[in-house]
Amino acid sequence: MQQDALLLRRAQNGEAEAFEELMTAYEKRIYTLCLRMAGEKEDALDCAQEAMVRIWRSLASYRKQASFSTWVYRIATNTCLDFLRKRKVRPAVSLDALTDEGFSASDPSSDPVRLAEASARKSALLNGIASLQPDMRAALVLRDVQGFSYEEVSAILDTPLGTVKSRINRAREKLRSNLFQNAELFDVVNVYGNERRQDL
Amino acid sequence: MNCEKFIALLPSYPDAIPGEKGDFRLHAAECPRCAARLEEHEALLGALASLDEKVAVPPSFGERWRAAIQMEPIKPGGSRLLRWQTWAVAAAAVCMVVCAVSLLSGGMKIPVAGDMDKQRAYMSLEADAPLEKSEPLAPPAPRAERALGGGLALSRRPMDMETTQTFAEAETKAEVEQSPIILHSASVTLLTSQYDADVKRVDDLLSAMGGWSEYRSVWGEPEDGDQAGGRYATMRLRVPLQSLAFFMEAVAAIGKVTASEMVAEDVSDQYYDTRGRLSMYEAQRARMTELLGQAETMSDVVEIESRLGEIQYTIETLVGRLNHWNARKDNAVVHLYVREVAEIQMGDAPLGQRLGNAFRQSLRAAWGFMNNAAVFLVIASPYILCAAAAAGIAFFIVRTRRKRK
Numbered sequence: 001m002q003q004d005a006l007l008l009r010r011a012q013n014g015e016a017e018a019f020e021e022l023m024t025a026y027e028k029r030i031y032t033l034c035l036r037m038a039g040e041k042e043d044a045l046d047c048a049q050e051a052m053v054r055i056w057r058s059l060a061s062y063r064k065q066a067s068f069s070t071w072v073y074r075i076a077t078n079t080c081l082d083f084l085r086k087r088k089v090r091p092a093v094s095l096d097a098l099t100d101e102g103f104s105a106s107d108p109s110s111d112p113v114r115l116a117e118a119s120a121r122k123s124a125l126l127n128g129i130a131s132l133q134p135d136m137r138a139a140l141v142l143r144d145v146q147g148f149s150y151e152e153v154s155a156i157l158d159t160p161l162g163t164v165k166s167r168i169n170r171a172r173e174k175l176r177s178n179l180f181q182n183a184e185l186f187d188v189v190n191v192y193g194n195e196r197r198q199d200l
Numbered sequence: 201m202n203c204e205k206f207i208a209l210l211p212s213y214p215d216a217i218p219g220e221k222g223d224f225r226l227h228a229a230e231c232p233r234c235a236a237r238l239e240e241h242e243a244l245l246g247a248l249a250s251l252d253e254k255v256a257v258p259p260s261f262g263e264r265w266r267a268a269i270q271m272e273p274i275k276p277g278g279s280r281l282l283r284w285q286t287w288a289v290a291a292a293a294v295c296m297v298v299c300a301v302s303l304l305s306g307g308m309k310i311p312v313a314g315d316m317d318k319q320r321a322y323m324s325l326e327a328d329a330p331l332e333k334s335e336p337l338a339p340p341a342p343r344a345e346r347a348l349g350g351g352l353a354l355s356r357r358p359m360d361m362e363t364t365q366t367f368a369e370a371e372t373k374a375e376v377e378q379s380p381i382i383l384h385s386a387s388v389t390l391l392t393s394q395y396d397a398d399v400k401r402v403d404d405l406l407s408a409m410g411g412w413s414e415y416r417s418v419w420g421e422p423e424d425g426d427q428a429g430g431r432y433a434t435m436r437l438r439v440p441l442q443s444l445a446f447f448m449e450a451v452a453a454i455g456k457v458t459a460s461e462m463v464a465e466d467v468s469d470q471y472y473d474t475r476g477r478l479s480m481y482e483a484q485r486a487r488m489t490e491l492l493g494q495a496e497t498m499s500d501v502v503e504i505e506s507r508l509g510e511i512q513y514t515i516e517t518l519v520g521r522l523n524h525w526n527a528r529k530d531n532a533v534v535h536l537y538v539r540e541v542a543e544i545q546m547g548d549a550p551l552g553q554r555l556g557n558a559f560r561q562s563l564r565a566a567w568g569f570m571n572n573a574a575v576f577l578v579i580a581s582p583y584i585l586c587a588a589a590a591a592g593i594a595f596f597i598v599r600t601r602r603k604r605k
Contacts, residue, residue, distance in 0.1 A: 016269050031261055032252045045261055052265035056272060061476065063469050078480070085487065125247055133491060144248040150215060158480060163507060169211035176211075176244055 008068060012059050019056055026069065029146065030076045036141040037080035039130045047083050051076040066155055073148075073156045077138050084134045128178040132171050139164055140171035201227040206234045210241050381471040381525060384441060384532035386448060386462045390455035395422070395431055395540040398454050402435070402536065405450050409443040411531070423540045430540035437534040444532045451536065456544045471525050478518040485511045 010018035030051055035044035054075050062071055129137060135157075142153045143164075153168070154161045201223040209224060228235045392398040406413065415436040423430040439447045452460070488508045495501045577584075 019269060020266055027262060028255075028257050031257045032255050035255065036251070041258070045258065045264065048261055049265045049268055053268050053272060056269045061472055063473060065473060078483075081487070082483075085490075121247065122251070125251065133494075135487065135491070140248075144245060145251050147249065158477070159484075160510070165212065166503065172211045172241075172244065176240065179244065 004068070008062075012062070016056075019059070023052065023055070023072075026072050030072070033073065033076055033141060033146060034080055036129060036145050037077070037134075037137060038083060039126065043083065043087070047080050048076070050083070051079040054079055070152065070155045073142070074158065077142070077156055081134050081138060084137075124179055125175075128175045131178060132174060136167045136171040136174070139167040140175070143168050144172070203227075203231060203234055206231070207237065210237060213238070213241060380466060380468045381529055383465045383467055383525070383528045384444060384463070385465070385534070386444070386532060387460065387535035387537070388448065388451055388457060389459040389537040389539070390451070391458055391539050391541050391544055392455035393423075393541055393544050395433075395538065399433060399538060401454050402451060402538070405447065405454075406437055406439065409439055409447050411437055411439040411443070411447070413437050414533075420540070423542050430542070431538075432540070433536075433538040435536040435538070437536055438531045439534050441530055441532050444534070447534065451534075455538070458539075467525060471522070474518050474521055478515060478522065481511050481515050481518065485515065 004022065007018045007022040011022055031044060031048045034047035034051065035041065038044045038047050055072055058075065062068070065071075066074070129140065132140060138157060139153055139159075142148045142156060143150065148156065150161060150164055150168075154164045157164060159167075206224065206227050213224065228238045390398070403413075413435060416433065418431055418433045420431040421429055448460070448462070485508065488504055488511060492501065492504045492508065495504055
């Protein structure tokens with residue numbers, strides 16, 4: 001922690017090397033956050049780079065009101081939300097995006113059927129996330145994908161805890177309803193689909 | 201727990217329902233349909249949690265952002281700013297200490313009654329040519345800075361603040377160009393032997409500077425030769441920042457200054473933090489307004505409007521705070537304490553005169569004490585009489601008993 005504090009102080013003094021060292025710990029999480037928010041690899045790269053530059057530019061204004069990590073993820077999330085607001089049109093998740101995330105159709109060590117299922121499952125999930133509204137998506141990604149606590153999500157989004165809970169619940173609900181047609185991909189019974197069919 | 205409640209709570213499982221986790225699990229064990237729902241929910245959470253497990257950060261990302269910040273022409277200026285502020289405050293503190301030492305050792309001339317004629321001539325000259333608010337006051341300012349410890353050097357900092365309406369647009373610019381926000385305040389304690397005339401001079405001076413009085417209270421009675429008498433006025437004045445130096449110097453010339461203080465409070469951190477928060481809330485408001493247009497169900501509309509209301513309230517609070525600081529930074533607060541005395545003591549009076557003054561003061565004090573003691577005796581006389589009667593009765597009883605023995 002003291003090492004981080006020292007790096008932070010040096011970075012605030014304008015030392016780019018200290019900033020690079022400091023941000024190494026956050027690099028992957030910022031990229032994956034941007035990837036989940038933006039959906040596409042190229043967009044995620046642009047967002048993540050923009051977030052890094054914004055953090056660098058704003059480092060002087062960081063006054064330890066929140067923890068440094070919260071502050072960093074807040075800037076990254078806001079960068080993604082700004083990007084989504086400008087983009088507006090939601091692209092479907094491409095096969096490239098899946099390939100970038102470790103999926104390989106030609107992996108000889110894997111069962112082709114299982115690989116195809118995994119691919120379909122991931123694709124459905126990513127499309128489901130991409131279909132969420134930006135605020136809900138941010139809350140869901142931070143909580144369920146990135147693993148932040150509700151309180152941390154509330155601090156990162158600078159949003160009341162109750163609103164965060166509401167957004168996460170609604171995002172999960174929407175995601176589940178988007179995915180229920182492919183419930184078999186998750187090896188569970190499609191309860192809601194069966195109920196709907198029974199109602200019909 | 202029934203199925204309806206189970207379904208309602210399911211989206212927030214497992215983290216938001218700690219108190220009901222047992223009931224929740226119990227119901228799932230009893231109801232196969234809810235057990236399946238729970239399984240589906242857990243599968244979804246599991247899938248989400250493992251989504252990033254195999255993601256590798258492209259090497260190009262690290263290369264790109266590192267190159268971007270190396271080429272970034274704008275370096276963080278906060279630390280330099282802090283360092284500069286620290287040095288400025290330290291320099292101001294040193295100046296204050298030096299001036300205080302000079303004052304104590306008599307190295308700096310204190311305006312006293314002997315100088316009053318000259319000072320009033322100066323004041324009347326100013327009254328003949330009243331100052332306009334926009335008139336530059338460059339000549340007197342350096343003198344005031346020297347006289348008051350250089351604290352006003354901070355007021356020379358540039359202040360290019362935008363209005364609150366343009367905060368959101370200027371956010372990025374503001375991150376780079378953050379002028380320090382300094383709130384100036386001062387306090388002066390004056391002794392005067394011509395209370396009414398001197399208070400009027402302060403009012404005229406304040407009016408000429410374009411300032412105003414926020415608060416004023418006076419107590420006590422006019423000085424009539426009694427050392428303990430005299431009026432005491434407390435004033436809170438607002439003086440335009442560009443006129444503060446001259447105002448302080450001119451006020452010091454009106455009477456004898458027994459104490460003065462200048463404070464420059466740096467609220468840049470709070471100001472820019474608030475402004476950043478405001479920009480963020482404005483962006484949120486824009487997003488929420490956009491979402492409101494896209495809302496499909498009434499519950500969405502209600503929730504968004506509720507959130508919009510919260511955001512609007514927060515924005516108004518933050519704007520109010522910024523407006524307060526903006527008003528404060530342009531107009532310094534001056535606390536002026538005016539004490540009426542019979543005569544202003546001369547700092548360099550001869551020994552004989554000082555001894556005479558001291559003896560007269562002592563006689564006045566002794567006379568005052570005797571007067572007060574007489575009044576006290578009159579007030580306390582009923583109690584004293586009662587106590588004396590009780591003591592007399594007790595003495596009589598004791599003496600009677602001794603005689604019987």
